[in-house]
Amino acid sequence: MFPIKATSNKQPIIIVGGGLAGSLLAWSMKQKGINFHLYADKKACASRVAAGLINPVTGQRFVLAEHTPDMLTFAKGFYRNIEQAIDIHCFFEKPMKRLFLSQKEQENCKKRLKNDRYAKFLKNELPPQTLNAEHSGITQTQTAWLDTNTLLDALHQYFEQHGCITYASFLEAESKQHIIYCEGYHMQNNPLFSWLPLQAAHGEIITCKSAKILPDYIINKGKWLLPVSEHDCRIGATYETDMETPTVQEVSKQQLLEFAEGAFTEPHSLEVTKHQAGIRPTTLDKQPFIGTHPKFSNIHIFNGFGSRGCLMIPWYANQLMQQQISQEANIQRYAQLCV
Ligand SMILES: Cc1cc2nc3c(=O)[nH]c(=O)nc-3n(C[C@H](O)[C@H](O)[C@H](O)COP(=O)(O)OP(=O)(O)OC[C@H]3O[C@@H](n4cnc5c(N)ncnc54)[C@H](O)[C@@H]3O)c2cc1C
Known part of the structure; x- marks a missing residue:
C-alpha cells in the first residue's frame, strides 16, 4: 500500500520527473496538502511533444x-x-x-x-x-x-512559487525517504524498475501553417489533424517500436504531410513550422505501471501511460491519493519478474 498518510507531515515525498505523470501527481498532492518535492530535468519528455x-x-x-x-x-x-x-x-x-x-x-x-x-x-x-x-x-x-505545454509551464511556475520543484535530475534521497518515479520511457535506465516490461513507442508530430482556414474539428483517418487555431494545426502521429531515442525523420514528415493534404478535397498548402519526436512509455499489456517496489517499501512508480496519458493520468493519480490502485495497473502483476 502506498504510504501517503504516514509521510505527509515528515520528509517530503520525492516525485521524480516533470512530465504529465509527475506534474499532475504533484498537483493532486498539493490539493491534499501532502508534502512533496518534484525533480524535473531536461531530458526528452513525451508530454512536451504530445498533441494531447x-x-x-x-x-x-x-x-x-x-x-x-x-x-x-x-x-x-x-x-x-x-x-x-x-x-x-x-x-x-x-x-x-x-x-x-x-x-x-x-x-x-x-x-x-x-x-x-x-x-x-x-x-x-x-x-x-x-x-x-x-x-x-x-x-x-x-x-x-x-495543451500540455501551457499546462506544464503553468504548473511548474506554481510549484516554483511554492518552493517545491527543483529543475535537476534526481540523484539520491535520504534513507527511507519515499520516492515516486515518474520518468516516462527513461525508466528503462533505472535499475530499480528496468525489470518491468516497457514497450516504448517512438512517435513524430509536425506543426503546420495552412493557407486556407482550417475547420473547427479534429480529423482522424488512422492519422489525425488537430486544428489549434484558424491557420495552425498539428498532424500526427507515427508509431515505431524499434527506435530508442527521439529522432525526427524526413520520411515521417512527408508521410504526415501527405496524409493531411489528402484528407481535404482542396489543397491547403500546408507549410511545416515544427517537427518533433518523442517516446511514449507504452507497456506490454497497455496498462500503467503503478505501485510499490516488491522489495523496497519506500520506492514507488507512477508510469506506463502509453499513448493515453492525458486521459488516464488524472484518474490514476486520484487512485494513488485514495490508496486504491486497481489490479490491472498495479505493478504487483509483474512482481515475479523482479529478481
Ligand atoms: C508523438 C507523440 C504523440 C502523443 N500524443 C498523445 C495524445 O494525443 N494524447 C495523449 O494522451 N498522449 C499522447 N502521447 C503520450 C503522452 O505523451 C504520454 O502518455 C505522457 O506524456 C507520459 O507522461 P510521463 O510524465 O509519464 O512521461 P514524460 O512526458 O516522458 O516525462 C518524463 C519526465 O521525467 C523526466 N525524468 C526522467 N528521469 C529523471 C530523473 N532522474 N530526474 C528528474 N527528471 C527525470 C524526464 O526528463 C521527463 O521530463 C503522445 C506521445 C508522443 C511521443
Whole structure:
C-alpha cells in the first residue's frame, strides 16, 4: 500500500520527473496538502511533444473500454479545476470527424451505433463534402485536446512559487525517504524498475501553417489533424517500436504531410513550422505501471501511460491519493519478474 498518510507531515515525498505523470501527481498532492518535492530535468519528455488528444472511442474496432467514460468525466473536472485555480486555458473540447479507412471499419462502427453505451460518443452523421471520405465516416463527440505545454509551464511556475520543484535530475534521497518515479520511457535506465516490461513507442508530430482556414474539428483517418487555431494545426502521429531515442525523420514528415493534404478535397498548402519526436512509455499489456517496489517499501512508480496519458493520468493519480490502485495497473502483476 502506498504510504501517503504516514509521510505527509515528515520528509517530503520525492516525485521524480516533470512530465504529465509527475506534474499532475504533484498537483493532486498539493490539493491534499501532502508534502512533496518534484525533480524535473531536461531530458526528452513525451508530454512536451504530445498533441494531447483525448479520444474515448479508439482503434479500428471503435473500442470504448470499461472505465473510459468515468476516466473522461474525471479528467474533464480535473483539468477544469486546474484552469480555474491557476487561471490558464489548456483544455479544449472539440469534435472529431472520423473517416473510415475501409468498408470493414464502417461495419465495425455500425455495430457500435446499435449499442446504447456508445450513444454519447458516436453521432451518425456524414462527413462534410470538404473532406475526402471514400468509405464515409462518422462524428465522434466527447473528444478534446489538452495543451500540455501551457499546462506544464503553468504548473511548474506554481510549484516554483511554492518552493517545491527543483529543475535537476534526481540523484539520491535520504534513507527511507519515499520516492515516486515518474520518468516516462527513461525508466528503462533505472535499475530499480528496468525489470518491468516497457514497450516504448517512438512517435513524430509536425506543426503546420495552412493557407486556407482550417475547420473547427479534429480529423482522424488512422492519422489525425488537430486544428489549434484558424491557420495552425498539428498532424500526427507515427508509431515505431524499434527506435530508442527521439529522432525526427524526413520520411515521417512527408508521410504526415501527405496524409493531411489528402484528407481535404482542396489543397491547403500546408507549410511545416515544427517537427518533433518523442517516446511514449507504452507497456506490454497497455496498462500503467503503478505501485510499490516488491522489495523496497519506500520506492514507488507512477508510469506506463502509453499513448493515453492525458486521459488516464488524472484518474490514476486520484487512485494513488485514495490508496486504491486497481489490479490491472498495479505493478504487483509483474512482481515475479523482479529478481
Ligand atoms: C508523438 C507523440 C504523440 C502523443 N500524443 C498523445 C495524445 O494525443 N494524447 C495523449 O494522451 N498522449 C499522447 N502521447 C503520450 C503522452 O505523451 C504520454 O502518455 C505522457 O506524456 C507520459 O507522461 P510521463 O510524465 O509519464 O512521461 P514524460 O512526458 O516522458 O516525462 C518524463 C519526465 O521525467 C523526466 N525524468 C526522467 N528521469 C529523471 C530523473 N532522474 N530526474 C528528474 N527528471 C527525470 C524526464 O526528463 C521527463 O521530463 C503522445 C506521445 C508522443 C511521443
